[in-house]
Amino acid sequence: MRVTSPHVPDFESVFPDLAWGKWSCHLHLANPPDCQRLRQLILDADVVVDGYRPGVMDRLGFGRAAVLDLVRHRGRGIVHVRENCYGWHGGWSHRSGWQGISDACCGVSLAYGRAMGLDEPVTPPFPNSDSCTGTIGAAAIVHALLQRAQDGGSYGVDLALNYYSQWLVRSCGTYPPDVWHDVWTRHASPVFHVHDNTRRTVPAMKQLLQLHDSDVLLQPGFFHECFSSPVGVKVRKVKPVARYGDGVVDLAYNVGARGNGVDDGRWPDDLTVPVVAQL
Numbered sequence: 001m002r003v004t005s006p007h008v009p010d011f012e013s014v015f016p017d018l019a020w021g022k023w024s025c026h027l028h029l030a031n032p033p034d035c036q037r038l039r040q041l042i043l044d045a046d047v048v049v050d051g052y053r054p055g056v057m058d059r060l061g062f063g064r065a066a067v068l069d070l071v072r073h074r075g076r077g078i079v080h081v082r083e084n085c086y087g088w089h090g091g092w093s094h095r096s097g098w099q100g101i102s103d104a105c106c107g108v109s110l111a112y113g114r115a116m117g118l119d120e121p122v123t124p125p126f127p128n129s130d131s132c133t134g135t136i137g138a139a140a141i142v143h144a145l146l147q148r149a150q151d152g153g154s155y156g157v158d159l160a161l162n163y164y165s166q167w168l169v170r171s172c173g174t175y176p177p178d179v180w181h182d183v184w185t186r187h188a189s190p191v192f193h194v195h196d197n198t199r200r201t202v203p204a205m206k207q208l209l210q211l212h213d214s215d216v217l218l219q220p221g222f223f224h225e226c227f228s229s230p231v232g233v234k235v236r237k238v239k240p241v242a243r244y245g246d247g248v249v250d251l252a253y254n255v256g257a258r259g260n261g262v263d264d265g266r267w268p269d270d271l272t273v274p275v276v277a278q279l
């Protein structure tokens with residue numbers, strides 16, 4: 001269940017890709033009844049993920065300590081996950097930040113600019129640290145759930161864009177020059193600058209990929225159509241990367257992509273329903 005405020009704007013253009021498998025409700029935590037509904041959601045949850053600005057949920061009474069205290073008598077622990085930009089220690093831990101800021105902070109943007117022959121930082125067009133931080137978080141959640149099943153207790157997972165970005169720079173580094181040169185020149189050697197934001201770089205990069213890589217990346221067999229009942233349309237999306245040969249498990253979603261606030265803020269009795277109807 002994704003919980004958002006009815007008064008806060010969102011990055012809705014990514015919903016067709018990222019909103020599958022999630023119900024979505026509106027709760028306004030300045031209203032005591034909505035706070036109680038969130039408490040009830042947490043009491044029945046196994047995992048709570050806090051991706052809001054650092055400190056916001058603490059001020060509203062739903063920080064990590066409050067969540068752990070809420071479930072301490074229910075008979076099973078909980079996994080609490082929090083994510084920010086700069087990490088959870090040091091003078092910047094309270095600040096908000098996005099992928100592009102983390103890329104600049106950790107040297108990713110400077111490395112990208114230098115790879116194009118410039119002595120200036122350039123924000124990479126695609127959300128690499130966003131996606132990889134989320135993937136690391138998902139793996140950490142599974143690990144914590146396994147630990148809880150074996151040993152009991154509650155677990156905290158701390159994620160940060162800078163944690164991933166600094167690992168990428170320090171431990172992985174850049175591609176060898178010949179590899180980068182081959183990839184870059186096969187895509188017409190594009191050059192972006194420090195003043196180019198993602199509104200310019202993302203469309204330009206998508207056009208280059210369609211022009212030079214459509215036969216590799218956009219093969220029809222890599223995609224399938226999924227129907228989203230909340231919006232009443234079919235969405236063409238990337239197929240799962242894994243498949244069970246015996247057909248016992250179908251890697252698909254019963255809950256289709258949707259906008260914010262479509263569902264009622266409660267857990268349904270039937271966890272396969274596509275929409276949690278208002279009572």
